[in-house]
Amino acid sequence: MAKRPSAGVVKEVLPNGLRVLVEPLSDFSSVSVGVWVLTGSRDEDPAKTGISHLIEHLAFKGTPGRTARQIALEIDSLGGSLNAFTSKEFTSFYARVLGESLPQAIDILGDITLNAAFDQPDLDREKEVVIQEIMMVEDTPEDLIHDLHSREFWSGHGLGWPILGTLSSLESIARQDVVAYHRDRYRSGSIIITAAGAVDPARLFDEIERSFRGLNSGSFGPDRKSPLASPGIHVINRSLEQVHFCAGFEGIRVDHEDRYALYLLNTILGGGMSSRLFQRIREERGLAYSVYSYHSAYQDAGLLTIYCGTGPDRFAEALLLIKQEIESLAASSVSEDEFVTAKRQLKGNLLLGLESTTNRMNQLARNEIYFGRQVSPSEIEEGIDRITVDEVRYLSERLFDPARMALSVIGPVDEETIDATRF
Numbered sequence: 001m002a003k004r005p006s007a008g009v010v011k012e013v014l015p016n017g018l019r020v021l022v023e024p025l026s027d028f029s030s031v032s033v034g035v036w037v038l039t040g041s042r043d044e045d046p047a048k049t050g051i052s053h054l055i056e057h058l059a060f061k062g063t064p065g066r067t068a069r070q071i072a073l074e075i076d077s078l079g080g081s082l083n084a085f086t087s088k089e090f091t092s093f094y095a096r097v098l099g100e101s102l103p104q105a106i107d108i109l110g111d112i113t114l115n116a117a118f119d120q121p122d123l124d125r126e127k128e129v130v131i132q133e134i135m136m137v138e139d140t141p142e143d144l145i146h147d148l149h150s151r152e153f154w155s156g157h158g159l160g161w162p163i164l165g166t167l168s169s170l171e172s173i174a175r176q177d178v179v180a181y182h183r184d185r186y187r188s189g190s191i192i193i194t195a196a197g198a199v200d201p202a203r204l205f206d207e208i209e210r211s212f213r214g215l216n217s218g219s220f221g222p223d224r225k226s227p228l229a230s231p232g233i234h235v236i237n238r239s240l241e242q243v244h245f246c247a248g249f250e251g252i253r254v255d256h257e258d259r260y261a262l263y264l265l266n267t268i269l270g271g272g273m274s275s276r277l278f279q280r281i282r283e284e285r286g287l288a289y290s291v292y293s294y295h296s297a298y299q300d301a302g303l304l305t306i307y308c309g310t311g312p313d314r315f316a317e318a319l320l321l322i323k324q325e326i327e328s329l330a331a332s333s334v335s336e337d338e339f340v341t342a343k344r345q346l347k348g349n350l351l352l353g354l355e356s357t358t359n360r361m362n363q364l365a366r367n368e369i370y371f372g373r374q375v376s377p378s379e380i381e382e383g384i385d386r387i388t389v390d391e392v393r394y395l396s397e398r399l400f401d402p403a404r405m406a407l408s409v410i411g412p413v414d415e416e417t418i419d420a421t422r423f
Helices: 051-058 068-077 099-115 120-138 141-153 167-172 175-185 201-211 259-270 276-284 312-330 336-353 357-370 377-385 389-399 415-419
Strands: 003-006 009-013 019-024 030-037 081-086 091-098 191-197 232-237 243-250 288-297 302-310 406-411
Touching: 009 201, 019 201, 019 357, 030 099, 030 357, 051 081, 051 091, 051 120, 051 175, 068 081, 068 099, 081 099, 091 099, 091 357, 099 191, 099 201, 120 141, 120 167, 120 175, 141 232, 141 243, 141 302, 141 406, 191 357, 232 415, 243 312, 259 276, 259 288, 259 302, 259 312, 259 336, 259 377, 259 389, 276 288, 276 302, 276 312, 288 312, 302 312, 312 389, 336 357, 336 377, 336 389
Parallel strands: 019 191, 232 406
Antiparallel strands: 003 009, 009 019, 030 091, 030 191, 081 091, 243 302, 243 406, 288 302
């Protein structure tokens, strides 16, 4: 029997244990559908990091019934798009097509998810592709700094391992490793399918049951242990034109009761062009082109990060200004206008996101994964509205502990310079 977790969303558990959630939207002509596999980079063998991402690549390289070119031609002939991504905690394959083409899209998604051939020549080529991807990140310090920061902050834990893997870990992954990983992780109880847009739920369930009937039964239950934060300073000295750095503090898990206060805290601090960091460091002082903050939330942990890229001679000043802004937040110097603006910004972003079938499909999955239910837009708005200035201040005091800060730096700097500007 289909259940309705919230108005407009239908949930069905198919006979093989596969969970399907769908949100029909009569005003849309397109539909987005995604296959969510509940395993990610944090669940890998530390000697074979990057295997989840490698399988994501290999899924598009062909099946017994389709070559890589045929997969591309089929989705293009529908006027649609097909893509995938790997995260720390799950892997997703998704498509966006016109509603009338949904059966074909589901058939393609089912084929690449269940039946990827993992031929040795394809594995060898895709390893080289991923190696180039890793090297591209290595050559882009404004990207690399975030990987370095995560690795050092969650030192020795899966949340710190790079999603792409490393050159040595990729070298160690053999075809039998890929086949075994796929067999063990890609199971009916460990996969969620979500769809939003021009879709009939009953027809969708039928198509999915047909295309995914070959799934192995059971589920993969990851043995996830909560990480411990590792404060301190970590430097990669490079001859660059800029210093790229991340200052990080332990955040909160994705379903924490303080999440709405954190949304507002991050928005005020560095979540947009009107944020404190952007206005003071870029607009008033001209110290950086890019400065912002963001929160990475996981099943059992979180990381609040402040990023800035600035000249070597302005690094100390930029870090000092960041220190002053977080001290100011903890001292509750948030004006009523600033607080109201942040709430409006958050709610506006939420409503704009609802205009995308892909965003809505993503949200269905994330709600199911992290909350086990659908969190409605109205519930989120109410959660934002009831937060007070004092709650943001209390959270600031708790999170912004100088003794627990992690600072990661890439650029022409040395330890003495950083020690002189510590929080």
